[in-house]
Amino acid sequence: MPLIQVKVIENVFSDDQKQAMIRQLTDALVAIEGENMRPVTWCVVEEVRSGSWGIAGNPLSTGDVHALAAGAGV
Numbered sequence: 001m002p003l004i005q006v007k008v009i010e011n012v013f014s015d016d017q018k019q020a021m022i023r024q025l026t027d028a029l030v031a032i033e034g035e036n037m038r039p040v041t042w043c044v045v046e047e048v049r050s051g052s053w054g055i056a057g058n059p060l061s062t063g064d065v066h067a068l069a070a071g072a073g074v
Contacts, residue, residue, distance in 0.1 A: 001040040002029055010047040011062045012069075018045045 004025050013021070022043045030038045050062040 004043040006045045012065045
């Protein structure tokens with residue numbers, strides 16, 4: 001029984017976007033494993049507190065992620 005775990009920084013994605021992640025990631029796994037695995041495929045989206053996630057020793061905030069998505073550097 002597959003488990004897909006996704007971690008994102010809090011307040012970056014809307015509920016609709018998180019639901020789309022769950023649907024589309026499940027679809028991707030089922031495309032590989034077969035439709036019979038859909039009923040037993042779990043997907044969990046976990047939010048990490050802003051500032052508690054880091055890259056290259058630098059903490060990232062919700063604002064940093066929004067800036068990246070808009071095309072700005074961090």
